[in-house]
Amino acid sequence: MASNKSYAYYVKGDKIALVQRNSTDSNATGESYHEFKSPTEAVTNGIEIEYTRAPWFEYDHITSASLSSSSYLNNSSVDGINYLYYTLVGSNVASTYVVNDYVFIKGIGKWSGLHKIKTSAYAGGNTVVVFNTRVHADNLSNIESGTIYYVVTALEDENSEIQLSSFLSKAAVYYVKAKMAEDSGALDLKEYFMKEYRKVLSRHEDSRITGMRKVSSFGMNR
């Protein structure tokens, strides 16, 4: 008999619940064969999540630092407020992490995302970078897996480059015009711009599908 593992998931709030099919018959413990329960073994990088994100920041994929036991994240109190911080043991890389720049952290679930640098210093043989990210009532244990990307461009001011194709930028123009029309109470205008926005977005989608398209009515599927 095959010894393959079989998983399934469901979503609860901002978390994903991963369950594994029971592959042993253990009626004595009240668990029946094929019933789902929590994963029974550890797998490094076992979950691969594919998702979409808003491209209001872009990062250099090569210039990164891996988290480990000597390069970890935790939380620290600065002036009575808990912030997320990064420690690199035994190296001085404080100049890499410039105050008010951003870093993008991946692969650590809740704390993944963009973080603005509050302070960066080399002290006691370690580099300590404090982020502007508040940590509320969480006693974090050291986060030692994940990746920090430290060359990040974010939308901040008028000189920032928008990370959209020129075609999608047109859709964004319509969207922002619609929102501004809505703010001023011009609802007809808002509807018009939203219609144009969806039209451009739809054309963008269509441009990526080639060849013949088949459409069948509901009745034919029966």
Added chain:
Amino acid sequence: MKVQEFMERVGTTSTGRAIAYLKDAMEDMNIYSETHIEQDNISIVSGQRFYDLPQQMVKMVDIRIKGHNNNQDSYRSIPRLMNEPKIKDSDGV
């Protein structure tokens, strides 16, 4: 396109408002059209059921698990359960 040019096209001079709405537009696009795809890996911990989703995620596209229904350690998509399993987990939410 730079934000400056974008603001000229929109016809506004308020940078903060334009950038805020531009970010909204980018999120909306990714719910509707999946323009920017990202991938993240999380390690499975024995006995742990709940895992945090990435904060920057707008829309989940797929969940794949290493070794799901195969012996080659390849990643395969897993199904979503319609109902929660009867066996609860001690780590809570």
